[in-house]
Amino acid sequence: MVRLTTPLKDTDIEALHAGDAVLLSGVVYTARDAAHARLTELLRQGSPLPIDLTGQVIYYVGPTPTKPGQIIGSAGPTTSGRVDSYTPELLAQGLKGMIGKGLRNQTVRDALMVHKAVYLAATGGAAAMLAKRIVSCEIIAYEDLGCEAIRRLEVKDLPLIVINDCYGRDFYLESRQRWDKTEQEG
Amino acid sequence: MKNINASNITKSVKAACIEACLFLPDDVLDSLKGARLREESPAGLDVLDQLVENAQIARNEQVPICQDTGLVLVFVELGQDAHVIDGSLYDAINEGIRQGYEEGYLRKSIVRHPLDRVNTQDNTPAVIYTEIVPGDRLKLTIAPKGGGSENMSVARVFPPAVGAEGIKRFVLETVRNAGPNPCPPIIVGVGIGGTLDKAAVLSKKAILRRVGEPGANPTDAKLEADLLQAVNDTGVGPSGYGGRVTALAVHVESYPCHIASLPVAITIQCHAARHKEIDL
Ligand code: SF4
Numbered sequence: 001m002v003r004l005t006t007p008l009k010d011t012d013i014e015a016l017h018a019g020d021a022v023l024l025s026g027v028v029y030t031a032r033d034a035a036h037a038r039l040t041e042l043l044r045q046g047s048p049l050p051i052d053l054t055g056q057v058i059y060y061v062g063p064t065p066t067k068p069g070q071i072i073g074s075a076g077p078t079t080s081g082r083v084d085s086y087t088p089e090l091l092a093q094g095l096k097g098m099i100g101k102g103l104r105n106q107t108v109r110d111a112l113m114v115h116k117a118v119y120l121a122a123t124g125g126a127a128a129m130l131a132k133r134i135v136s137c138e139i140i141a142y143e144d145l146g147c148e149a150i151r152r153l154e155v156k157d158l159p160l161i162v163i164n165d166c167y168g169r170d171f172y173l174e175s176r177q178r179w180d181k182t183e184q185e186g
Numbered sequence: 187m188k189n190i191n192a193s194n195i196t197k198s199v200k201a202a203c204i205e206a207c208l209f210l211p212d213d214v215l216d217s218l219k220g221a222r223l224r225e226e227s228p229a230g231l232d233v234l235d236q237l238v239e240n241a242q243i244a245r246n247e248q249v250p251i252c253q254d255t256g257l258v259l260v261f262v263e264l265g266q267d268a269h270v271i272d273g274s275l276y277d278a279i280n281e282g283i284r285q286g287y288e289e290g291y292l293r294k295s296i297v298r299h300p301l302d303r304v305n306t307q308d309n310t311p312a313v314i315y316t317e318i319v320p321g322d323r324l325k326l327t328i329a330p331k332g333g334g335s336e337n338m339s340v341a342r343v344f345p346p347a348v349g350a351e352g353i354k355r356f357v358l359e360t361v362r363n364a365g366p367n368p369c370p371p372i373i374v375g376v377g378i379g380g381t382l383d384k385a386a387v388l389s390k391k392a393i394l395r396r397v398g399e400p401g402a403n404p405t406d407a408k409l410e411a412d413l414l415q416a417v418n419d420t421g422v423g424p425s426g427y428g429g430r431v432t433a434l435a436v437h438v439e440s441y442p443c444h445i446a447s448l449p450v451a452i453t454i455q456c457h458a459a460r461h462k463e464i465d466l
Pocket of ligand 1: 456
């Protein structure tokens with residue numbers, strides 16, 4: 001089990017390998033499809049972003065509304081592949097990590113090697129449990145997007161698995177090869 | 187003739203939406219616990235432990251199991267001798283969803299048009315299927331369906347010659363393509379026969395059955411057993427981290443069809459298999 005604290009440095013990334021279990025602490029930012037569209041639109045116009053991405057981690061999540069007395073509603077990962085087309089531009093801005101669930105495309109996997117970054121998964125659907133590892137939450141941009149607004153979260157020991165490391169390995173593909181019992185007839 | 191007041195329908199639907207999103211049904215929870223005994227991969231076991239823990243936290247703290255509280259699917263069985271009074275049935279259902287999603291702190295995930303994508307802000311409208319049945323009762327099955335698993339669902343009409351082998355290839359291809367995306371362990375609902383749309387509705391009905399209960403038709407039940415074995419042999423595993431438990435169950439529902447066609451629809455349901463029944 002690797003303990004990591006954000007912001008992440010190149011040496012942190014180099015020490016991570018596909019399949020490693022990680023407990024992440026520190027600040028992470030939330031963003032889903034709509035926020036990604038706005039961020040990359042700003043970059044294409046040459047305008048500054050509402051957050052400095054250097055060394056940061058983005059969590060793909062759209063939480064449920066916060067009940068009175070709660071820090072945040074249920075907050076599990078959403079499918080990462082939907083933001084694949086935006087990801088390389090954010091990695092170029094210094095983004096070091098992303099948390100989601102599901103497969104990334106080859107372009108993203110290549111960009112992780114180029115920019116020395118990592119893709120981690122949280123357990124899909126474990127949203128009530130994951131919310132308990134979030135110790136603070138504040139909306140910092142795009143409040144009009146509702147559950148898709150950008151939030152600044154502080155997490156404590158968020159349980160994650162390294163899926164794509166900076167060496168081009170993919171834990172999903174490796175696991176499937178290892179556990180597949182069927183003859184692949186195509 | 188029995189009169190059923192629309193406001194009662196609203197009240198029941200509201201409560202059912204909240205309960206469905208907070209409390210994982212016992213059969214699903216038991217099935218996750220049972221899966222722990224079959225799972226061989228350490229990463230897969232960790233996931234199953236987390237899911238059982240998650241369901242307990244959600245129940246104790248009365249919070250949603252998953253942040254995606256879904257699009258609300260409603261199956262209506264309306265007795266031909268029942269009469270809804272003081273309002274329309276569908277308006278009453280949608281009003282219940284509106285109230286349930288607001289007061290239950292559930293996420294609103296519906297957009298008004300597939301292309302302009304403006305959120306309706308109240309999680310309506312539901313997708314409603316109505317069957318007229320004998321008697322005077324009104325039965326509603328409320329099933330909030332997550333987007334992550336729905337996005338991996340498919341339907342296609344095959345020539346009859348592909349047979350059971352063709353269905354199996356289609357299911358395996360779908361499960362492999364989906365990989366980790368629909369939050370395995372999944373429940374695979376397979377609808378065969380009818381027309382393209384009929385098969386799709388059957389595949390939705392299939393996910394509502396008690397987890398692992400065999401189909402009523404022996405041919406379907408045999409197909410279910412074959413498919414479950416094959417799906418679990420893919421090795422996708424919990425969360426796609428590899429392992430023996432990719433699916434908790436495969437449920438098949440069938441219907442007669444045209445001599446020329448074999449419609450097949452596959453609904454992928456994630457482990458957050460939420461549903462609640464209402465009898466009025
Ligand atoms: S697929 Fe199911 S468990 Fe996974 S995030 Fe969506 S609703 Fe939740």
